Amino acid sequence: xxxxxxxxxxxxxxxxxxxxxxxxxxxxxxxxxxxxxxxxxxxxxxxxxxxxxxxxxxxxxxxxxxxxxxxxxxxxxxxxxxxxxxxxxxxxxxxxxxxxxxxxxxxxxxxxxxxxxxxxxxxxxxxxxxxxxxxxxxxxxxxxxxxxxxxxxx
Amino acid sequence: xxxxxxxxxxxxxxxxxxxxxxxxxxxxxxxxxxxxxxxxxxxxxxxxxxxxxxxxxxxxxxxxxxxxxxxxxxxxxxxxxxxxxxxxxxxxxxxxxxxxxxxxxxxxxxxxxxxxxxxxxxxxxxxxxxxxxxxxxxxxxxxxxxxxxxxxxxxxxxxxxxxxxxxxxxxxxxxxxxxxxxxxxxxxxxxxxxxxxxxxxxxxxxxxxxxxx
Numbered sequence: 001x002x003x004x005x006x007x008x009x010x011x012x013x014x015x016x017x018x019x020x021x022x023x024x025x026x027x028x029x030x031x032x033x034x035x036x037x038x039x040x041x042x043x044x045x046x047x048x049x050x051x052x053x054x055x056x057x058x059x060x061x062x063x064x065x066x067x068x069x070x071x072x073x074x075x076x077x078x079x080x081x082x083x084x085x086x087x088x089x090x091x092x093x094x095x096x097x098x099x100x101x102x103x104x105x106x107x108x109x110x111x112x113x114x115x116x117x118x119x120x121x122x123x124x125x126x127x128x129x130x131x132x133x134x135x136x137x138x139x140x141x142x143x144x145x146x147x148x149x150x151x152x153x154x
Numbered sequence: 155x156x157x158x159x160x161x162x163x164x165x166x167x168x169x170x171x172x173x174x175x176x177x178x179x180x181x182x183x184x185x186x187x188x189x190x191x192x193x194x195x196x197x198x199x200x201x202x203x204x205x206x207x208x209x210x211x212x213x214x215x216x217x218x219x220x221x222x223x224x225x226x227x228x229x230x231x232x233x234x235x236x237x238x239x240x241x242x243x244x245x246x247x248x249x250x251x252x253x254x255x256x257x258x259x260x261x262x263x264x265x266x267x268x269x270x271x272x273x274x275x276x277x278x279x280x281x282x283x284x285x286x287x288x289x290x291x292x293x294x295x296x297x298x299x300x301x302x303x304x305x306x307x308x309x310x311x312x313x314x315x316x317x318x319x320x321x322x323x324x325x326x327x328x329x330x331x332x333x334x335x336x337x338x339x340x341x342x343x344x345x346x347x348x349x350x351x352x353x354x355x356x357x358x359x360x361x362x363x364x365x366x367x
Binding site for chain 2: 123
């Protein structure tokens with residue numbers, strides 16, 4: 001029995017007991033601020049840039065229409081197409097789509113439905129005008145041309 | 155009769171808690187997006203009624219600000235070619251608050267203007283060949299089927315910008331604040347209606363030609 005016992009090995013360890021807490025906080029942040037991406041985009045979406053943008057008033061009353069060139073050109077061709085809820089549609093199917101979306105809403109709110117048009121910057125106005133005419137027929141007149149924000153005075 | 159020692163308390167190994175948390179976090183990072191849908195708002199004209207004939211346009215030419223875009227993305231504004239789209243906003247603003255021949259409502263609108271707007275009208279407005287007043291002024295935009303969507307948005311952006319500037323100046327706030335005005339709050343709603351009174355956002359999108367293919 002030596003007088004001097006074992007040299008106590010002092011090692012400084014950073015307490016990592018709080019690590020799960022930090023991770024959980026980050027997790028809850030993401031759970032709260034994000035939405036599940038439900039629709040797989042099959043068309044190119046290079047949105048235009050504009051200054052005079054307005055926010056959507058009620059997210060629950062918005063339906064999305066995507067227009068652009070298909071991503072898989074070998075399968076679908078290079079002409080711009082209209083995508084709605086994971087499928088390609090023709091302009092004449094838009095009325096049916098609008099009625100489907102309206103049925104999901106409350107009776108009183110049906111007139112306030114807003115159609116958000118996410119159109120690729122390279123498309124020509126022909127297909128967009130067809131969609132607009134069909135939307136007029138379907139009485140979904142509130143539109144939002146989705147764009148990215150830029151500042152004024154560039 | 156062996157006395158049992160206290161069982162050593164079993165501790166759940168919580169070292170893997172962090173791993174579980176990481177996995178969940180990565181799952182959410184991958185499958186979700188931060189929604190940020192913003193855009194230019196527009197109200198389409200109502201459905202064309204097949205029984206009624208197309209409405210007669212009885213407006214005087216000077217009350218219509220014509221913007222035409224062809225399939226080559228060239229602009230014709232009030233029958234004159236325009237090279238730079240960004241000039242459009244000031245042109246539309248001058249047109250809307252021209253007060254060339256104002257009626258009673260228009261005079262009331264003019265009187266409600268702050269002095270900056272009044273001096274704008276006096277210096278750049280009151281032209282007899284431009285609009286009679288904001289109650290009558292209509293901006294008409296006609297594109298071709300071959301016009302690019304980018305130009306369409308730029309033109310809409312400029313025209314909306316002109317109206318937003320007029321409204322914002324009338325409400326005595328910055329244009330950025332005007333755009334972000336939350337109309338759900340009652341005091342904002344009042345400000346909003348006051349600023350827009352007498353100046354309707356009359357943007358008419360005409361049905362496009364098919365000339366340029």
